[in-house]
Amino acid sequence: MDFAFSDRVKEYQERLLRFMEEVVYPAERIYVEQLRDSPTRWVVPPVMEEMKAKAKEAGLWNLFLPDSDKGAGLKNLEYAPLCEIMGRSPIAPEVFNCSAPDTGNMEVLERYGTEEQKEKWLIPLLNGEIRSCFSMTEPDVASSDATNIQTTIRRDGDEYVINGRKWWSSGAGDPRCKVAIVMGKSNPDAPKHQQHSMIIVPLDTPGVRIERMLPVFGYDDAPHGHAEITYDNVRVPASNIIWGEGKGFAIAQGRLGPGRIHHCMRLIGAAERALELMVRRVKERVAFGKPLSEQGVIREWIADSRIEIEQARLLTLKAAYMMDTVGNKVAKKEIAMIKVVAPNMALKVIDRAIQAFGAAGVSEDFPLAFMWTNARTLRLADGPDEVHRRAIARLELSGE
Incomplete structure (x- = not known):
């Protein structure tokens, strides 16, 4: 195994380290102050969008996406030292459009999404125009065993109807969060690992209700947040299913x-x-x-x-x-x-x-x-x- 970094990766490291020193670290306190001085904490501090614009201009954007022409074309091994640099600051990953859960959701859409799904959701996420959340964990079952998930995704004509309660849907507090990828049970009679599906749910769909934001050791993680969400007879087009039923x-x-x-x-x-x-x-x-x-x-x-x-x-x-x-x-x-x-x-x-x-x-x-x-x-x-x-x-x- 050869873990030596290529010249390209070394160049990215130098550029990222310089960007962190010149832009991100000085903005950490400004970010906190702008949140503190806002009428509500669930707003995006202006300094974040300013940093994102600078990162785009510097060519330090979407570095995470391997095996795709939509990112920088870096392999996981090449991305590792760069992601490490971003991890040095809690606000840095978003600056480079490399923060969870968006990275995971973008990879799902890139790998398994239809062209329509990519056009509607992946492109705005890659551009940093919107954000997303991932609704998998549930409060009423031990979700470390995902076969326990009880949220239902039921086909009804040209639509799916979603019912259930999720929590720790990270990112749902952000005013830019427009869409959730929801995991639920679509066929309870199928083999155990083919009972669940994933489906795209715009957060402005009737029946989607954000109940509360959950603090972590007293931190609210605003404006990102970790939400408890109720899905009450939520109807979305059948075309919103990802890959197919039972592929969850x-x-x-x-x-x-x-x-x-x-x-x-x-x-x-x-x-x-x-x-x-x-x-x-x-x-x-x-x-x-x-x-x-x-x-x-x-x-x-x-x-x-x-x-x-x-x-x-x-x-x-x-x-x-x-x-x-x-x-x-x-x-x-x-x-x-x-x-x-x-x-x-x-x-x-x-x-x-x-x-x-x-x-x-x-x-x-x-x-x-x-x-x-x-x-x-x-x-x-x-x-x-x-x-x-x-x-x-x-x-x-x-x-x-």
């Missing part, structure tokens, strides 16, 4: 593989920034007569953090390499492994940085507290650790 699980596997590894790439970037902040802080602060950087325990934290980041990065690159060379299905064990490793690694590194910062670490003056909450949610999002460990063990036991 097949689409989910195609969607979640890239989505999972993108999260891991971003988490490595977050951990790198946390380590950088910790190193800078411990050089500046003095306790018990000497800089914190000279305290033995602090040096142990720094060393362990560097080791753990490099381990996670190598496994991420291996998984990306396998996705490119043998496909997502064959790489499923590596994807599952990194999905367990990366969030737990990031949590440890960020937690050490918080400890080194003391009380400042849990404040909003630094990004560490928010970074920690994001990393903690990713031990649940796109499948909890326990489900991935179960899959890894099953593959080992079967000799795969």
Whole structure:
């Protein structure tokens, strides 16, 4: 396996790092202030659209989409170091139109959508004109086993009728969010993994009701948000079904593989920034007569953090390499492994940085507290650790 970055990737790295320094990092505080000073938090801070326009102009747009002429044409292995750079700031992925859940939804539409679906929804998403959400998780069942999903998608003539309740539909709070991809049960009598389908639902369709936004450890993630949504006799054209009835699980596997590894790439970037902040802080602060950087325990934290980041990065690159060379299905064990490793690694590194910062670490003056909450949610999002460990063990036991 050769993980050396090509000259093209190195050039993208340089451009992204420069853009982060010159545009994104200085805008982080402005973004927060514009949200704080708005009459409602569910508006888009003007600085975000300004940054997106600059990213488009700089040619740093839609870098995530492999095997497509609609993106930059980068493979997963090439995208990994770039996605890592974006993960260094919570606001950065959207700046480059590389943020979840839009990336996953765009990949679904690109891979499985009809030409009509692509024209109506994919092109505006690729242009950054609208945003989207993904409605899969439900409050009334253990959704880590997706066969439990109870939302119904019933054919009625030239339409499908959707009924159910979803939550953690991330992105639905954004005023630019115009469409959801909804997973539900279309044929309860089919084999277990052919009972569900995915369907496109415009959020302004009668019967779609956003009940509330769900905070995460006290953060509302505005204007993105995580919504609880009721679908009450929602009718959409039959042409809105994606790929075909019973394809929900097949689409989910195609969607979640890239989505999972993108999260891991971003988490490595977050951990790198946390380590950088910790190193800078411990050089500046003095306790018990000497800089914190000279305290033995602090040096142990720094060393362990560097080791753990490099381990996670190598496994991420291996998984990306396998996705490119043998496909997502064959790489499923590596994807599952990194999905367990990366969030737990990031949590440890960020937690050490918080400890080194003391009380400042849990404040909003630094990004560490928010970074920690994001990393903690990713031990649940796109499948909890326990489900991935179960899959890894099953593959080992079967000799795969």
